[in-house]
Amino acid sequence: xxxxxxxxxxxxxxxxxxxxxxRAQDMLPAELLRGKKPDLPELSELDVVRHFTxxxxxxxxxxxHFYPLGSCTMKYNPKHLEHVAALPGFTDLHPLAAQLKxxxxxxxxxxxxxxxxxxxxxxxxxxxxxTLHPMAGAHGELTGAMIIAAYHKKQGNQKTKVxxxxxxxxxxxxxxAIAGFDVVNIESRDGIIDPAALAEVLDDETAALMxxxxxxxxxxxxxxxxxxxMLREKDALLYYDGANMNAIxxxxxxxxAGFDVVxxxxxxxxxxxxGAGGPGSGPVGVCEKLTPFLPISRxxxxxxxxxxLDYNHPDSIGYMAPFYGNFGVALKAYAYILRLGREGLIRVxxxxxxxxxxxxxxxxxxxEIPFNRVCMHEFVASAVQQAEKGVRAVDIAKALLDKGxxxxxxxxxxxxxxxxxxxxxxxxxxxxxxxxxxDLVDILERADNYPEAVTGAPITMPVGRLDETKAxxxxxxxxxxxxxxxxxxxxxxxxxxxxx
Ligand SMILES: *Cc1c(COP(=O)(O)O)cnc(C)c1O
Numbered sequence: 001x002x003x004x005x006x007x008x009x010x011x012x013x014x015x016x017x018x019x020x021x022x023r024a025q026d027m028l029p030a031e032l033l034r035g036k037k038p039d040l041p042e043l044s045e046l047d048v049v050r051h052f053t054x055x056x057x058x059x060x061x062x063x064x065h066f067y068p069l070g071s072c073t074m075k076y077n078p079k080h081l082e083h084v085a086a087l088p089g090f091t092d093l094h095p096l097a098a099q100l101k102x103x104x105x106x107x108x109x110x111x112x113x114x115x116x117x118x119x120x121x122x123x124x125x126x127x128x129x130x131t132l133h134p135m136a137g138a139h140g141e142l143t144g145a146m147i148i149a150a151y152h153k154k155q156g157n158q159k160t161k162v163x164x165x166x167x168x169x170x171x172x173x174x175x176x177a178i179a180g181f182d183v184v185n186i187e188s189r190d191g192i193i194d195p196a197a198l199a200e201v202l203d204d205e206t207a208a209l210m211x212x213x214x215x216x217x218x219x220x221x222x223x224x225x226x227x228x229x230m231l232r233e234k235d236a237l238l239y240y241d242g243a244n245m246n247a248i249x250x251x252x253x254x255x256x257a258g259f260d261v262v263x264x265x266x267x268x269x270x271x272x273x274x275g276a277g278g279p280g281s282g283p284v285g286v287c288e289k290l291t292p293f294l295p296i297s298r299x300x301x302x303x304x305x306x307x308x309l310d311y312n313h314p315d316s317i318g319y320m321a322p323f324y325g326n327f328g329v330a331l332k333a334y335a336y337i338l339r340l341g342r343e344g345l346i347r348v349x350x351x352x353x354x355x356x357x358x359x360x361x362x363x364x365x366x367x368e369i370p371f372n373r374v375c376m377h378e379f380v381a382s383a384v385q386q387a388e389k390g391v392r393a394v395d396i397a398k399a400l401l402d403k404g405x406x407x408x409x410x411x412x413x414x415x416x417x418x419x420x421x422x423x424x425x426x427x428x429x430x431x432x433x434x435x436x437x438x439d440l441v442d443i444l445e446r447a448d449n450y451p452e453a454v455t456g457a458p459i460t461m462p463v464g465r466l467d468e469t470k471a472x473x474x475x476x477x478x479x480x481x482x483x484x485x486x487x488x489x490x491x492x493x494x495x496x497x498x499x500x
Contacts, residue, residue, distance in 0.1 A: 001054065001055070001058070001462075003479050004041045004043065004048070004051050005041045007041065007043060007047065007051060008041035008042045008043055009042060009043070010042055011042065012042050012043065012044065013042045013043075014042075014043055014044045014045040014047070014048060015045060058462045060401070060406045062075040062076050062406075065404060065405060065406050066404075066405045066406065066424075066428060066432050066435070066436055067405075067406040067425075068359075068405065068406065068407075068408045068422045068423055068424050068425075068436065069406060069407070069408060069409050069423060070218075070378045070380070070408055070409035070412075070420075070421025070422055070423040071169070071216060071243075071378065071409055071412065071421060071423065072268065072274070072275075072409070072423060073243065073244060073245075073246045073265070073268040073269055073352075073377065073423070073425070074246060074268060074269060074271075074348075074425055074426065074427070075425050075427070076425070076427040077271050077272060077273050077332075078271060078336070078339070080335075080339075081271045081272070081332040081335050081336055082332075084331060084332060084335040085328045085331050085332050085335075089109060090109070090110060090113075090327070090328075090331060091328075093106065093107060093110055095322075095323040095324070095327075098110070098111065098308075098309050098324075099309065104306075104308065107307075108306065108307055110327065111299050111307035111308070111309070112307055113330065113331055113334050114132055114299045114324065114327070114330060115299045115300075115301055115307055116334065117130075117132065117283075117330050117333060117334040117337070118130040118131075118132065118283075118299065120334070120337050121264060121283055121285060122285065124245075124249060124250075124253070124337075124345070125242065125245070125253060125254050125255055125262055125264070125285050126253025126254060126255025126256040126257075127254075127255040127262060127285030127286060127287060128255070128285075128286060128287050128288040128290075128291055129285065129286055129288075129291045129294060129298075130283050130284065130285045130286075131143065131283060131284050131294045131295050131298070131320070131325075132281065132283045132324060132325040132330050133283075133284075133295045133319075133320040133321040133324065133325040134263065134281070134282035134283065134284055134320055134321065134325060135278070135279070135280060135281065135282065135321055135325060135326055136265070136267075136278065136280040136281070136282045137171065137241075137243050137263060137265040137268070137280065137282040138171040138174070138175055138282070139282050139320070139321070140263030140264070140265075140282025140283065140284045141171055141172060141175035141176075141210070141239075141241065141263055141282075142175045142178055142179060142320075143263070143282075143284045143295060143317070143320050144175075144239055144261040144262075144263055144284050144286075145162065145175050145176050145178075145179035145181065145208075145210075145239070146179050146293075146317045147261060147284070147286060147290055147293040147294065147317055148162075148179075148207055148208045148237050148239065148260075148261060148290075149179055149180060149181070149207065150293040150315065150317050151237070151289070151290055151293055152207055154293075154315060155235075157207075157235060158204075158205065159205055159206065159207035159236070160181065160182055160205045160207070161181055161182040161183070161184050161205050161206055161207060162176035162181040162182070162183055162184070162206075162207055162208050162209070162210060162239075163183075163184045163185075163186060163198065163201055163202065163206060163208070163209045163210070164176065164183055164184070164185055164186075164209075164210050165185070165186050165187075165188050165193045165209075165211065165215070166185055166186065166187055166188050166413075166414075166415055167188040167191065167192065167193070167212065167215040167216055167217055167219075167413065167415065168210055168211065168212045168215065168216070168241065169212045169216055169241055169243065172210040172212065172239075172241055173185070173210075175210075176208075176210060181207060184201050184206075186198055186200075186201060188215075188415065190371060191215070191217045191219045191370070191371035192215065192217075192219055192220075192221050192222055192223070193211070193221055193223060193227060195223050195226050195227060195230065198227060198230060199230065202230060202231070202234055202236070203234065204234060204235075206231075206234055206236040207236060207237065208231075208236055208237040208238065208239050208260075208261075209227070209231055209236065209237075209238055209239065210239040210241060211227075211238065211239065211240060211241065211259075212241040212243070212244065213240060213241070213244070213254075214244045214247050214248070214375075214376035214377065214378075215244075216412070216413040216421075217371055217375075217379075217380050217413060217415075217416070218244075218247075218356065218375040218376050218377060218378035218379045218380065218421075218423075219371060219373070219375060219376065220247075220248075220376055224257060224258075225257075225258075228257065228258035228259075232258075237260040237261060237290075238258060238259045238260050238261075239259070239260070239261045239262070240254045240259040240261065240262040240263075241262075241263065242254065242262045242263055242264045242265070242269075243263075243264075243265045243268055243269075244268075244376065244377060244378075245264055245265075245268075245269045246268070246269040246348060246349060246352050246377060246426065247349055247352055247353055247376035247377035248349055248376070249269070249345045249346060249348060249349040250342065250345050250346030250349060251346070251349060255285070255287060259287075260286065260287045260289075260290060261284065261285070261286050261287075261290065262284070262285045262286075263282050263283065263284045263285075264282065264283050264285070265280065265281075265282055266280070266281040266282070266283065266329050266330065266332070266333040267279070267280040267281060267329060270332070270333035270336050270337060271332045271333055271335070271336030272329045272332050272333070278326075279326045279328065279329055280326065280329060281325055281326045281329035281330055281333070283325075283330075292313060292315040292316070293315055293316060293317055294313070294316060294317075295316060295317055295318060295319060295320040295321075296310070296311045296313050296316045296318065296319065297309040297310060297311050297324070298310050298313065309324075347426075348426045349377075349426075351426035351427075352376075352377040352424075352425055352426040353375075353376050353377055355424040355425065355426065355428055355433060356375050356376065356377050356378050356379055356422070356423065356424055357374060357375060357379075358424075358430070358433055359379070359422055359424055359433055359436070359437065360372070360375055360379045360381075360422075362433075362434075362437045363381060363422075363437060363440065363441075366440070366441055366444045367381040367382065367383065367385075367386075367420070367440075367444070368381065368382045368383075368384055368385055369381050369382070370382055370416050370419075377423060377425075378421060378422060378423035379421075379422055380413065380416050380419050380420070380421045380422075381419065381420045381421075381422060382416050382417060382418050382419050382420070383396055383418040383419075383420060384417050384418050386418075386444065386447050386448075387417075387418045389447065389448065389451055390451050390455065391447035391451045391454050391455060392418055393410045393411060393418040393419060393420050394410055394411075394468075395447070395454045395455045395457065396420065396440075396443055396444070396447065396454065397410045397420065398454075398457040398458045398465065399443045399446075399454045399457035399458070400439065400440065400443065401457065401458040401460075401461055402457050402458045402459060402460045402461070403439040403440075403442075403443070404439075405436055405439060408420045408421055408422040408423070409421040409423075424436075
């Protein structure tokens with residue numbers, strides 16, 4: 001496809017915004033005005049619309065395709081939330097207005113949203129207080145790990161290590177390490193935490209255990225109560241990675257279960273699209289004894305009903321983000337929660353879990369399912385049997401693209417060989433799930449009988465099988481480099497499947 005600059009015909013501009021240009025001339029000092037017009041492509045409005053619509057169709061998106069990517073939770077985000085986030089009363093606020101003397105009256109609505117959202121998240125998770133500052137899940141983990149460190153320091157505890165099971169998300173150990181802890185890994189057993197393995201490493205130096213629950217295999221921890229008791233005994237804290245909260249909303253308040261710190265991913269559970277680098281939001285909730293260590297500022301409600309930002313917390317870990325986190329994401333989460341209400345959120349979790357188990361049962365005859373028991377919002381299958389015949393998880397994933405489905409997550413989590421991690425989400429209809437099953441079964445039959453039909457996929461996509469190592473190591477992300485590479489590629493035969 002040509003770039004929009006290559007499509008440009010000099011002298012055929014669609015719209016030229018002269019008016020703002022003139023206004024800028026009146027308002028700005030001469031040295032700030034550009035000397036010549038920007039080098040924009042010249043096309044009619046219709047050609048611009050066609051160009052970008054065609055571009056958007058080169059990609060997979062949830063608006064057109066089933067998207068069973070695992071470890072990602074919700075994919076479809078209701079469109080009305082974008083409308084809420086674009087309300088000018090919010091978008092026109094200057095981020096400093098909340099701190100300006102006399103401007104507080106204009107920010108009351110925004111502060112109310114933040115305050116009320118924190119209360120709602122407390123209700124959903126059973127925590128005492130929240131901060132909305134962290135910009136993503138991993139940033140929330142870092143915030144949580146720093147709060148844990150600050151708490152132990154204040155107590156005079158000599159705590160140096162954080163335990164992470166191998167079924168935890170990879171960001172858990174890295175966040176603990178960045179916060180200054182030594183990370184100790186423990187092996188899971190039957191896909192969940194093994195209390196015996198935990199007992200081996202748990203000691204007085206343990207600051208916390210970080211648990212992803214449901215874990216990256218989509219399994220809930222059976223030994224939760226025992227684990228909580230073991231940690232309490234050593235004065236160690238329990239961290240809950242709540243990125244998978246959409247599996248248990250309304251079913252379990254993690255604070256009541258004994259967790260001390262939790263992060264949520266608003267961009268995975270509460271209505272903001274994710275991927276492609278954000279924006280995200282990873283609010284952190286804490287139990288009562290950890291509230292003094294939360295980042296500043298904190299939103300406070302006064303007795304007369306007004307809100308203000310409180311910076312006076314001497315034990316706080318300080319600032320974790322400029323201003324107040326990603327306010328727009330918080331706003332969408334607030335609207336999403338209010339729109340669904342208590343019953344609606346419970347139904348989200350029930351549907352997410354039901355859809356995953358439906359697929360698991362439908363596929364257990366054709367794919368190996370290493371931990372084949374009732375799962376939560378996702379499950380992990382393995383293509384080890386197919387791999388013996390030369391068809392690997394990556395081949396199945398590529399073949400699904402030709403069938404019009406996005407691929408599941410593959411080769412993650414690392415503890416399952418040739419894995420396909422399937423997460424259908426709460427929004428998909430039974431008909432869509434059935435179609436996915438039929439298409440996957442068809443691919444697996446072909447894998448059995450004509451493996452080369454699968455290892456050559458995809459054949460209908462804008463780009464065929466890529467050399468994935470090269471794509472990551474030797475990136476060409478500007479159009480001229482990509483074009484050069486395309487041309488070179490066209491002169492060479494496609495790489496064999498094994499190179500991928
Ligand atoms: C996505 C995810 C994270 C990291 O969240 P980001 O917002 O991507 O930083 C952490 N834990 C789990 C279980 C996740 O799925």
